Amino acid sequence: MTLNVKIGVSTWLWTSPFRAEEALGLFGKIAALGYDAVEIAVEDPTLIDIPTVKAALAANQLEAIICGAFGPSRDLTSDDKQLQRNGLDYIEACLDIANALGSRFFAGPMYSAVGKARMVAPEQRTIEWERAVSNLQTVCESAASRGLEIALEPLNRFESDLINNVDDLLRLIGDISHPAAKICLDMFHMNIEEPDPEAAIIKAGKQLIHVQVSENYRGTPGTGNASWDAYRRGLEAIGYQGVVSIESFTPANKELAAAVCIWRSLAESQDAFAREGHAFLRKWATGD
Incomplete structure (x- = not known):
């Protein structure tokens, strides 16, 4: 049985941060390699000129997936309300980009800052969980108002202390209780956190x-x-028919490589x- 999926690749494989002026050349390369979709990593929304990127997508017949980057200044669980506000404002900008470029959703670990991995008291954990739920309810309303969904991504224990696996994420989505809250799974993180990836995918349903995919070592x-x-x-x-997208990173950008x-x-x-x-993915999808 052939998986009825599209194959994509992240702009992070080549560049960081992605800039609109790179779109035509990079998307041309991606299309020539046979990809169906490009996962555009939006680190700075001001670098995404919509008409330029939209034209490059159309010229190369590529579907756009929009994913986010959540550094310490964008943290929906922070004690600092300004950092929460930064995160919400950034997500709003990314939702606008997703809507303009025809993506059906915005993806990423938007519940907290990447790299926030600490041992905290249960009381603090409860506070941060409730902030994530409340802020993501707001995000879901914003997404739904544009006809979009959000794809929340678990991260491994070295990159997040909040959401590490499908069970964590299903609990979070249950508490958000909004139809726009959906799931993105990244094989790299699953290889660390999921004892049975098949069962985890079936739970996500x-x-x-x-x-998102890469090897156990991001290769x-x-x-x-x-x-x-x-x-x-x-x-x-589960009859998955979406995009399976390679996500890895260029070592050329030292800041990204270090992160x-x-x-x-x-x-x-x-x-x-x-x-x-x-x-490899084309053969894998056909069961060869």
Whole structure:
């Protein structure tokens, strides 16, 4: 049985931050490699000139996925209300971009700041959980007003102390209690946190609207020890028909590389990473 999915790749594989003037050249490369979709990582919304990016998408017949970057200044769980406000304002801008570029949702670990991993008292954990719920209810209303959804992504324990796996995220979505709250699963984080990735995908079920993949070491799909058969069985079981998108990062940007702890090149080149990853995913999707 062939998985009826589209194959995508993140702009982070080549560049950070993504700028609109890069769109035509980069999207042309992505389309030439055979991809169906591009996952646009929006670090700075002011760098995304909508007409320029929209024209580049159309010229290369690529679907757009919009994902976010949540550093310490964008934290919906912070004690500092200004940092919460920063996060909400940033998400609003990304929702506008998603809407303008025809994406159905905005994806990312928007419940808290990436890298916020601490041991805190249960009382503080409850406070931060409730802030995440309340702020994401606001986000869901904003998304729904544009006809969009949000795809919330669990992160591994080294990058978040709030949401690490599907069980955590299902609890959060239950507390948000809004139909716009959906799920994005990233294989890299799942390889750390999920004992049974097939079962985790099945638990996510129809709420899963986006999938990101890379190897266990963030490298080219098919070159590591990730349980690809288990992921495929899980996606087949729930009838997933969305995008499966490679997410890894360029070591050329030292700030980004440090943030994701990539201290060496993970492939011969970023183009080779994308080319070989695409070839593997096409075969994987058809069950070869």
